[in-house]
Amino acid sequence: MSGSIWMPPGSRPDTLPAIPRQRTTPSWARPDPLDELAERLDDFIAAAVHPDEIAALLESDGLSDDQIRERYGLKNSFALAEELYERVERRYPEPEGPVRDPWQLGLLGCLLRGVVFALPGFAYVLGAPLLAGPRDDFGLPAGTVPLLAGALVGWTWNQGIAHRAYSWLGLGDRGAARRSLLLGAAVGALLGALAALAVAGAAHPAAVAFAAGQSVYLGAATVLLVMGRERALLAALAPMTAGAVLALVHPVPDTARLILLLGSLTVVALLGLREVAPPKGRGTVWDMRLPPRGRDKPRRTRRRSTTMGPRLSASLPYALFGLATGVLTLCMALGDVITGEQLSAPAAVSLTLSMGPAEWLLYRFRGSALAGLRSSSTPRAFRRTTAFTVVECLAAYLVTLLALSLATSALWPHAPGVTGVRLAGLLLLGVVLWTGLLLQSFGAVLGATTICCVAALAQTVALLTHAGSPHWVGPIVHATAAVAQTALVCGLLGRVTAHR
Template sequence: MSGPLRLVPPRPAPSAPPPPAPRAGGPRRPRWAHDPVDELIDDMGELVAEAVHPDEIAAVLEADGLTGDQVRERFGRRDTFELAAELYARVPRRHPEPLPRTDPWAAHPGRFLFRGLVFALPGLGYALGAPFLSGPPDVLGLPAGSGALTASALVGWAWNQALAHRAYTRLASGGHAAAGRCLRLGAPLGAVLAFVAALLLPAPGAALAFAAGQSAYLAAATALLVLGKERLLPLALAPTAVGAGLSLVLELPSWARVVALLATIGAVLAAATRATVRAMGPGPVNAPAPPLAASLPYGLFGLGCAVLTTVAALGDMVRYGAGAALAGAVVIALTLSMGAAEWLLYRCRGLALAALADSTGPNGLRLRAARVLGLCLAGYLAALTALVFTTHALWPAASPDTAPPPLGAARLLAVLALGAVLWSGLLLQAFGSAWPPAAVCLAAAGAETAALALEISAPAVVQLAVCGAASAVLLAFATALLGRITTHR
């Protein structure tokens, strides 16, 4: 036999009309074997061949107006997804060379270096105001006023994270006028709530005054950052920065310290007020406001991050008493690293788009996305490591009370684990996935707080274990998210 046995339909009777002429490119199936999917392949062949995932084909079919009922009647398939999967399986992959593309997420790193400095400079206010925070030990044996300042910072951090999300959302939907009106109400309310949190704990009057200034600064700085006026913050912080620098080389009188701090608070409040009023402008805002619940996970994420950072700074003092060292260098390093973190978030989004363009299938996209995620995270952790060593070496050590704790392997790895939690959580938020990082960070914060209260192991060891597990969970979420095509649309 010269070939496999094939079933041949009966030859048509002489009186029957002649069969239609074959199409160009090959013989046409006889009518008894006609499949409408073949015609669809003829019409959409190039698009199907270039698709990376069946969902791309399904999206095109639905965009062309093909409904589920039409798919069942015309093609005999359950829905557009089944039809798309069959088209994807029947047409070989053919991917043309990608066209030259521009990166929509390209950004100059200098801008983010500047933002990192803006985030870190307010810490100089603590150095300038430290002499006023004297008195009997506070709760848990911490220095006077620590409890009130910590409570105020936690509330302010959580509130302003949620406020920033809501204001940015209003900025995108209704422009500067909508964002300004959101900040006009939200920023003062957040400052009041943060100060009320400080009043709930016993503290000397100087500590409460400092908490009031801290609350006002956080609210005003949030407004300036949302409205794109962050360049005004270094100018407002200049008096505090100069005063803190002078305090390292000479003994500043109390009045000079107070004047420097008040000058910063007054300048930042004036700048934020002016920027907000100018942003609101005349006329109504027609864009609908999003529900308040949409900003809730961002606030909870901020609260969880604030607790984790506070435990990293004060954990040894709470665990071993006021004689233990304050890990302030760790907090400064984390704050400075936020500039690098933001830049690498931009790079991750740009590289993920390039990975999508270079991928020829779902598996290829997942592998490339995982590689991009690992590369950007490694870059951030390298920057954080350098900053930890630098701040630890430069931290003022005029007395044993101000010297930082030894930077052993456990403490360094714990800081890097905390950095990985912060960065991966921000990445998930940047891609619109807000609840996973909020839930994971709150759980990690609760676990570290419970371990500290129960005196389970050293704080650095607990932080390494808890933040290591939390970062692994968040990175698993991020890998799955970046590996989906719809994430990058």
């Protein structure tokens, strides 16, 4: 019949033809998800020295262990990284242009920081006649205990504040760094003065006043050092330093001493306040001016959410590390005077001066480690390269510390004799400080802080109780801490992600 639709026999008019079933790709023909991932990350995987680098990349991409088990059938990111590392052949393409070293730092700037660290010691030379009086129960000069209490509080507090400010600077928020330094320096100065007052009481007003000025200086100097104003700090300390050097060879009136001390302190405080003062102009978080007339509501200033900033607890280990290293240094300097001998100030001065070269050598090691990542083709070769570099840098630091110790002992008036035990204790403490800074740069601050705190506590107890020979307690404590921290450093040398 014309116009009719032919249907197969047995089918009803209201039945639609069957839809063909979609064909599925057999499992053997499906692409391997591991191969797809390896192809997508081919360049990065091929240049990786260790699987940990790949694992860090996977974790930074937000790939959880549950997703890895579901997609790739492996246990976690480390297992997936090892599998990818085995599938991709190693190759290290040379960069197109010159490689920039993010750890490059000028030696002159580091040496300047070391000098700036040591120059405040001349303030005690000028202030010594102002603190005249009988020795205390420990045999220390008058006013020493309040000054030490204020200094330890200041070192601890300002170390934590400096870490927090550096964290904000690393996030690109300079305004938050200024705010943390302004508030932290003010609170730190108050805490240092209160600590000195609590130790000295009303019986030593001159010592409490000197300690209060010391606390103000520590806070302002921390601001200037964090903001990179070492030259300004050096210029502010120059008159006081010149006066102290003159006082070593010629009598200086007490009035002149006081003017030099207060003058340098005032200049440093004003420079620090200038660095963190609210900037003038609109559009900043510090702008508190009223809005123009004609608006019903004041314009709210946008502020960065502090929930995305560094945690306060993250700065605590750095503060405790500053406390521990300060106690170790003071115990080394005060150990002899408590046991009836002369104050060993040259050792503390040489250790302070060495912090500049120590910082430069630390940066040099980090830069050499990055170069080793580019030149090494196996984890073993990379570990060998970094081990050689760390030995070289540590040896250079110890040679520098030894030279500074001999020089300061030769130039210091009435300095105690340099003995093998003294030098051994000083060099071992240098190992503790430098490896502690290296562990901090690796992100292992908790390990360094724990070891240094235990060492500081042990040496303090031994010093106050006169346990053992006073000449051997320090070197033994320093050697134990140095061995423990060196072991931690050796464990991290081959971990590639620690050098990124």
